[in-house]
Amino acid sequence: MSAYLEVEGLTRRFDRTVAVDRVSFGIERGGMLALLGPSGSGKTTTLRLLAGFEQPDDGLVRVEGEDVTRADPVARRFGMVFQHYALFPHLDVGENVAFGLESRRVRGTELARRVSRALGAVDLAGYERRRVGQLSGGQQQRVALARALAPEPRVLLLDEPLSNLDPALRERTRREIRDIIRRVGITTVLVTHEQDDAFDLGDRVAVLRGGRLEQIGTPDELYSAPAGAFVAGFVGRASSIPVQLLGLANRGTRVRIEGAEWEIDAEPSSNGHPLGERLLMARPESLRLTPPGPGAVPGTVTARRFTGPAALFQVRTEAGATLEVLGQPTAAAVGERVGIMPSRRAGGGIYLFASDDR
Ligand SMILES: Nc1ncnc2c1ncn2[C@@H]1O[C@H](COP(=O)(O)OP(=O)(O)O)[C@@H](O)[C@H]1O
Ligand SMILES: [Mg+2]
Incomplete structure (x- = not known):
């Protein structure tokens, strides 16, 4: 049986850098994979390849058995939350969430219904008319999550969703994000350089180093049976x-x-x-x-x-x-x-x- 999301031999070069080097993994429907690695290990590039913002030099991306390697970002129906969450400060919360739906030609009462449903899913029901600037960092991150979820993507991609938050807020927001994603049941790839984030959120963790996938497994497997010195030192x-x-x-x-x-x-x-x-x-x-x-x-x-x-x-x-x-x-x-x-x-x-x- 093949996985819901499959990545095979994914490779992306920039000049002399091999940013992503023959990376392969699969995720079951509803599974949550954390891509963990130090800065520069190819995490963001991997996510952009999955989203279709970047074209691979080699390799395949499949979802539900469909090859989407060359499909444009809208057609592949993946939702993404960016590292530096780009909420529009001049738009209110509802308009921010509507953004991704309008480009998919959702209008009128259907638009309002889906915005409200997405805000409900992130525990921000009724926040439509709030200004982005009035929200805490954790709430803003949940708005970004609602915006990504509103078009009902097949796969959710999160790039360091907690990196802009201070430590106290970080742990709470991590729990909130985990609960939201579990409830929605969406297949998710999360990128982080923090082991705590990866271990708390991922049911499996893939450790990246220099564009290569060093090891993939449950948090327990990585901790108790590291495949090499790098994983042993980086995980725990x-x-x-x-x-x-x-x-x-x-x-x-x-x-x-x-x-x-x-x-x-x-x-x-x-x-x-x-x-x-x-x-x-x-x-x-x-x-x-x-x-x-x-x-x-x-x-x-x-x-x-x-x-x-x-x-x-x-x-x-x-x-x-x-x-x-x-x-x-x-x-x-x-x-x-x-x-x-x-x-x-x-x-x-x-x-x-x-x-x-x-
Ligand atoms: N557009 C680009 N042009 C040139 N080099 C890039 C580009 N994007 C990423 N890289 C390089 O690819 C490597 C991986 O980058 P990235 O995927 O952003 O890593 P991470 O997200 O793990 O920090 C780095 O060496 C980075 O400098
Ligand atoms: Mg990055």
């Missing part, structure tokens, strides 16, 4: 340190890590040489502080940050790596010499990658 916290792979152990893998030897519950990493140098990446909760001693990597606490019931310790090892370790707030003080061991709690959080995987 992880610190990295070079190690020597010594061989397989009873359970997992044996590594030399700055004079200590650890048995860790990690795949040995398939690429690269069978033994030798690897990059170890560890979630803070998969490490623990111990007194310095055999089996522990010695280091000095350089910072301690409270994160609720636990504290995040930054430890500088003797070879100069920095490892983040989660522990009891009273476990150590800044400046104290400590040891680091893998956490006793079995299962994940420590990964081995090829030493040049960066």
Whole structure:
């Protein structure tokens, strides 16, 4: 069975930049995919290719099995909310929402009905005659969402819809947007550089880097089984340190890590040489502080940050790596010499990658 929205080998070059590099994914009807990546990774270009504002050099876009790769933006019936939400300040809320419908030749009472329905869907029923400038940033973003939803698009495209909001408003607006989209049940692609947005909103997340899709999966899959060092570091916290792979152990893998030897519950990493140098990446909760001693990597606490019931310790090892370790707030003080061991709690959080995987 094929997906509702399918993207195959999508590619877009600008001069020497490959902005989008053979990107493929599928979304089921009503699914929500978050495209997550740092600035310049090709998120906006991917969205513009989907919307039809940009033509691909290669690849296909299909919706409901229909090839819309060369269809013009109106014909493909996708709705888009832009990063810098372009509400018209001289028009009222109702006129802003009507904008996309008028270009589709909806008029009169039908127009009023659909504007009112779209505003109702974003919990702004009755706001037709308000001025845009009277609304909060979160409300303005919901008007932009109503404008995109009013023509009843097949797919909704959102480009960093929360980036203009301050942190307090951001979380609330994120929840509102999530509830609205769930209620409408529309197939959605959301672009963001914020992991929290991607994880809260996406039922699946696609991580982009330099135009390439590094990994696609549920938030859980990305967090617990990152495909490479980039995803491990970009999704959640992880610190990295070079190690020597010594061989397989009873359970997992044996590594030399700055004079200590650890048995860790990690795949040995398939690429690269069978033994030798690897990059170890560890979630803070998969490490623990111990007194310095055999089996522990010695280091000095350089910072301690409270994160609720636990504290995040930054430890500088003797070879100069920095490892983040989660522990009891009273476990150590800044400046104290400590040891680091893998956490006793079995299962994940420590990964081995090829030493040049960066
Ligand atoms: N119209 C354009 N002309 C030239 N280069 C572009 C154009 N649009 C995007 N790029 C380049 O393509 C890459 C991806 O850009 P973009 O899709 O905007 O990334 P993101 O949205 O992830 O920040 C960047 O290197 C950017 O400079
Ligand atoms: Mg962008």
